[in-house]
Amino acid sequence: MPKxxxxxxxxxxxxxxxxxxxxxxxxxxxxxxxFKTEAEAEQKFVIKRPYASADTSKLPDKDxxxxxxxxxxxxxxxxxxxxxxxxIQRRQVYDNLNLTAEQxxxxxxxxxxxxxxxxxxxxxxxxxxxxxxxxxxxxxxxWIEDAIDVLRKNNATAFNFVxxxxx
Amino acid sequence: MxxxxxxxxxxxxxxxxxxxSKRxxxxxxxxxxxxxxxxxxxxxxxxxxxxxxxMVxxxxxxxxxxxxxxxxVEVNQANLxxxxxxxxxxxxFSMGADEPQPLGIGELRAKAVxxxxxxxxxxxxxxxxxxxxxxxxxxxxxxxxxxxxAEIIRQLRAEGLKRExxxxxxxxxxxxxxxxxxx
Numbered sequence: 001m002p003k004x005x006x007x008x009x010x011x012x013x014x015x016x017x018x019x020x021x022x023x024x025x026x027x028x029x030x031x032x033x034x035f036k037t038e039a040e041a042e043q044k045f046v047i048k049r050p051y052a053s054a055d056t057s058k059l060p061d062k063d064x065x066x067x068x069x070x071x072x073x074x075x076x077x078x079x080x081x082x083x084x085x086x087x088i089q090r091r092q093v094y095d096n097l098n099l100t101a102e103q104x105x106x107x108x109x110x111x112x113x114x115x116x117x118x119x120x121x122x123x124x125x126x127x128x129x130x131x132x133x134x135x136x137x138x139x140x141x142x143w144i145e146d147a148i149d150v151l152r153k154n155n156a157t158a159f160n161f162v163x164x165x166x167x
Numbered sequence: 168m169x170x171x172x173x174x175x176x177x178x179x180x181x182x183x184x185x186x187x188s189k190r191x192x193x194x195x196x197x198x199x200x201x202x203x204x205x206x207x208x209x210x211x212x213x214x215x216x217x218x219x220x221x222m223v224x225x226x227x228x229x230x231x232x233x234x235x236x237x238x239x240v241e242v243n244q245a246n247l248x249x250x251x252x253x254x255x256x257x258x259x260f261s262m263g264a265d266e267p268q269p270l271g272i273g274e275l276r277a278k279a280v281x282x283x284x285x286x287x288x289x290x291x292x293x294x295x296x297x298x299x300x301x302x303x304x305x306x307x308x309x310x311x312x313x314x315x316x317a318e319i320i321r322q323l324r325a326e327g328l329k330r331e332x333x334x335x336x337x338x339x340x341x342x343x344x345x346x347x348x349x350x
Contacts, residue, residue, distance in 0.1 A: 019206055111178060161227065
């Protein structure tokens with residue numbers, strides 16, 4: 001008799017297996033989560049990358065400078081943005097070019113002229129820095145062509161196009 | 168939760184039961200911690216992380232261009248395979264000095280493989296994208312050519328040849344832009 005009462009009172013579903021699985025998933029998602037960098041958090045555009053078939057080479061996260069060609073979500077204007085991932089190198093480059101306080105952001109909106117100077121300084125301060133062009137698939141090729149010409153001018157003849165895997 | 172409240176309560180008999188092995192077993196069986204609050208929070212976190220993660224990591228396509236030298240290289244016209252991309256994203260090709268002909272993007276791969284196998288390593292691919300063409304199409308074409316490359320390497324290896332890829336980005340001249348417009 002007391003047995004029945006106890007069962008009703010303490011009626012609990014055994015959640016252990018569910019909790020096990022949930023924790024497993026939680027830890028998986030927590031470890032794989034990659035948070036936005038400072039530069040990405042303040043940018044006003046989303047890059048829709050061009051599609052390419054699956055490739056094993058991933059975008060390196062060290063010793064890299066990224067030239068972004070983005071379309072502003074509000075105004076619809078296309079412009080170049082430049083990011084040097086290495087902070088020490090970035091400070092050096094900015095110092096060498098005497099950039100104004102306003103321009104000293106992790107990701108600067110640049111003209112083709114300034115892009116040229118920035119790339120040159122990047123090459124000087126870190127000869128091993130690799131370059132990547134991260135362009136929106138909707139932009140005209142002219143933008144990319146000009147960026148390539150600037151890279152060529154600075155002797156950076158091997159670079160990367162950032163793409164997205166076709167689903 | 169009406170019935171879940173009793174999770175943490177330990178019956179008085181439990182502590183005493185340690186001395187008696189028979190009783191102890193019974194009580195251990197009934198011992199439960201109420202996991203509901205923990206499960207609530209874990210699920211909350213799980214949904215948060217699931218919604219915020221993006222599974223697609225960007226990948227890269229390696230590109231290399233020749234150094235900036237103002238020096239024209241003589242090319243045998245017969246071995247020149249020119250690929251044009253018009254401003255609207257349409258694809259054209261020509262062999263040597265021929266007139267450009269339209270080419271569907273689906274036929275490109277087969278065409279590249281066919282021509283390369285025909286001329287072996289002598290074929291030079293000149294890629295002439297129009298400045299107005301969408302960048303997405305350019306990357307798509309490069310991607311298809313890269314895929315064709317794998318096929319070419321395989322076929323040439325079967326013939327005992329080593330693949331030497333000859334590929335270049337070439338700028339479209341104003342006359343060519345006009346010519347493509349008329350097609």
